[in-house]
Amino acid sequence: MDTATPAVTVALHDGTSVIASSGQVDARRHGELLLPAVDRVLAEAGTKLDAVTGVVVGVGPGPYTGLRVGLVTAATFGSALSVPVHGVCTLDGIAYAAGQDGLEGPFVVATDARRKEVYWARYENARTRTGEPAVDRPADIAEAVAGLPVVGAGAVLYPESFPDRRGPEHVAAGALAALAAERLAAGQELPAPQPLYLRRPDAQVPKNYKVVTPK
Amino acid sequence: MAADEPLVLGIETSCDETGVGIVRGTTLLADAVASSVDTHARFGGVVPEIASRAHLEAMVPTIERALKEAGVSARDLDGIAVTSGPGLAGALLVGVSAAKAYAYALGKPLYGVNHLASHICVDQLEHGPLPEPTMALLVSGGHSSLLLAPDITADVRPLGATIDDAAGEAFDKIARVLNLGFPGGPVIDRLAKEGDPKAIAFPRGLTGPRDAPYDFSFSGLKTSVARWIEAKRAAGEEVPVRDVAASFQEAVVDVLTRKAVRACKDEGVDHLMIGGGVAANSRLRALAQERCERAGIRLRVPRPKLCTDNGAMVAALGAEMVARNRLPSDLELSADSSLPVTEPHVPGTAHAHAHSHDHDHVHEISKDNLYS
Numbered sequence: 366m367d368t369a370t371p372a373v374t375v376a377l378h379d380g381t382s383v384i385a386s387s388g389q390v391d392a393r394r395h396g397e398l399l400l401p402a403v404d405r406v407l408a409e410a411g412t413k414l415d416a417v418t419g420v421v422v423g424v425g426p427g428p429y430t431g432l433r434v435g436l437v438t439a440a441t442f443g444s445a446l447s448v449p450v451h452g453v454c455t456l457d458g459i460a461y462a463a464g465q466d467g468l469e470g471p472f473v474v475a476t477d478a479r480r481k482e483v484y485w486a487r488y489e490n491a492r493t494r495t496g497e498p499a500v501d502r503p504a505d506i507a508e509a510v511a512g513l514p515v516v517g518a519g520a521v522l523y524p525e526s527f528p529d530r531r532g533p534e535h536v537a538a539g540a541l542a543a544l545a546a547e548r549l550a551a552g553q554e555l556p557a558p559q560p561l562y563l564r565r566p567d568a569q570v571p572k573n574y575k576v577v578t579p580k
Numbered sequence: 581m582a583a584d585e586p587l588v589l590g591i592e593t594s595c596d597e598t599g600v601g602i603v604r605g606t607t608l609l610a611d612a613v614a615s616s617v618d619t620h621a622r623f624g625g626v627v628p629e630i631a632s633r634a635h636l637e638a639m640v641p642t643i644e645r646a647l648k649e650a651g652v653s654a655r656d657l658d659g660i661a662v663t664s665g666p667g668l669a670g671a672l673l674v675g676v677s678a679a680k681a682y683a684y685a686l687g688k689p690l691y692g693v694n695h696l697a698s699h700i701c702v703d704q705l706e707h708g709p710l711p712e713p714t715m716a717l718l719v720s721g722g723h724s725s726l727l728l729a730p731d732i733t734a735d736v737r738p739l740g741a742t743i744d745d746a747a748g749e750a751f752d753k754i755a756r757v758l759n760l761g762f763p764g765g766p767v768i769d770r771l772a773k774e775g776d777p778k779a780i781a782f783p784r785g786l787t788g789p790r791d792a793p794y795d796f797s798f799s800g801l802k803t804s805v806a807r808w809i810e811a812k813r814a815a816g817e818e819v820p821v822r823d824v825a826a827s828f829q830e831a832v833v834d835v836l837t838r839k840a841v842r843a844c845k846d847e848g849v850d851h852l853m854i855g856g857g858v859a860a861n862s863r864l865r866a867l868a869q870e871r872c873e874r875a876g877i878r879l880r881v882p883r884p885k886l887c888t889d890n891g892a893m894v895a896a897l898g899a900e901m902v903a904r905n906r907l908p909s910d911l912e913l914s915a916d917s918s919l920p921v922t923e924p925h926v927p928g929t930a931h932a933h934a935h936s937h938d939h940d941h942v943h944e945i946s947k948d949n950l951y952s
């Protein structure tokens with residue numbers, strides 16, 4: 366599952382292929398949409414959650430409120446079911462999906478980081494990221510990535526900085542799961558499900574920092 | 581403790597404490613809390629994003645700690661309760677998401693409950709079943725309200741609330757003016773013990789004959805105290821910190837207890853419950869005791885650890901929901917930062933239960949979004 370971007374996406378993968386999946390795009394309702402989507406995907410596959418032997422979750426980077434929904438859900442599933450929980454960089458999932466669509470490297474993946482910035486990373490090919498994900502203003506990196514195809518919502522939002530736009534726009538949990546399954550089958554370790562925030566928290570105390578009883 | 585009483589796990593993440601409690605009926609089995617208060621201290625208040633990040637880190641370890649402490653298996657739970665509001669939206673969302681995932685994975689009913697009603701219900705763990713109706717005074721950094729609860733699971737009525745600052749917020753602000761750090765409650769309580777509560781006559785907000793009888797206002801008091809301190813400093817005089825703390829605290833607890841006792845008398849209620857973080861204040865407890873005794877009212881105040889935000893209070897209300905057969909919430913349950921106090925819990929729509937496979941998503945559209 367992945368909630369690091371406006372997409373709330375869930376898929377069930379059996380190690381070979383995606384059995385069922387769900388993708389909804391709604392940047393403000395991750396919390397409401399995720400569990401019903403899990404339920405729907407399992408129902409479509411004709412199985413129950415306790416049949417799952419591992420959980421893979423997108424660790425971002427992504428806007429924090431939504432990102433945490435997927436991470437805490439995955440961690441709780443892991444605890445309740447006593448199964449391992451693996452993290453996968455959300456940008457890696459998008460890159461992998463671009464590769465499934467036929468895109469060959471090198472290319473860039475960029476997603477919406479809000480505040481007129483993008484989360485982005487460079488890829489040698491669909492399976493190989495070069496360097497750590499970063500957060501920047503599109504104009505500030507346009508020159509550095511000039512000539513490279515750009516995948517993801519960042520390219521949709523900032524065509525002047527990223528003219529060579531390629532699909533897909535959003536992350537799909539099926540691609541995330543397939544990538545994780547491939548790496549696990551190859552004996553690779555997947556990172557812990559820790560969030561990639563990439564920004565320090567805004568350390569501002571709101572004026573009325575806690576809600577008072579409505580009258 | 582009867583084995584047939586509901587065994588419920590409660591999750592609370594409305595502010596800066598990640599709380600997970602486990603109760604069986606009205607018996608407390610575990611109360612695990614992870615607090616991020618130290619991280620917030622240097623900012624002088626709770627920073628929402630820092631709180632949310634801390635909740636994510638602490639959530640699963642705190643659930644596991646609570647289960648271990650209670651010596652029960654998650655499989656034996658009769659329900660999962662969670663604070664769905666009011667509180668900080670992003671913080672609530674971590675707890676609500678965890679509770680939904682836990683309930684779903686274990687196949688248990690889910691109860692999204694109201695934070696304020698939970699603060700009242702927690703007293704069942706200390707003093708047994710709540711009388712009906714219960715009169716409650718809730719005072720903390722986030723709330724100051726007088727509530728009348730004929731049925732804590734279904735009928736909670738607000739009689740009055742603060743029109744500006746919460747009582748606990750006033751403590752924090754005065755502590756800041758006096759350079760005493762955050763949070764302000766405990767340090768002011770301690771210093772006030774060595775000061776004279778009558779040294780300075782600070783104003784009692786909203787206590788005039790024409791003022792709303794059960795509403796509170798602490799903003800004027802806060803300004804008045806700050807001005808008094810600044811005047812002393814401007815005159816080059818030493819600020820009598822202990823006397824200021826004692827006189828300020830007296831003004832707050834005088835108004836709180838006076839209004840609460842009056843509400844009990846007006847409504848013919850012979851019990852008063854006091855909850856919320858400020859209920860840990862020793863002077864509030866003492867004055868409330870004195871005034872309740874004089875008025876023939878029985879005072880119920882839980883131990884301080886149950887007054888501050890915790891998961892046990894959520895579990896206590898969840899257990900009551902199970903015991904009274906209240907409708908569980910559904911998987912679409914939202915975090916509602918402004919959940920009205922009149923809604924003790926958030927029942928699901930009747931057609932969608934926890935394991936329905938034919939969700940009708942129409943009702944989702946009408947729900948308010950609560951991220952903003």
Ligand SMILES: [Zn+2]
Pocket residue numbers: 695699720722856857888889
């Ligand atoms: Zn509270």
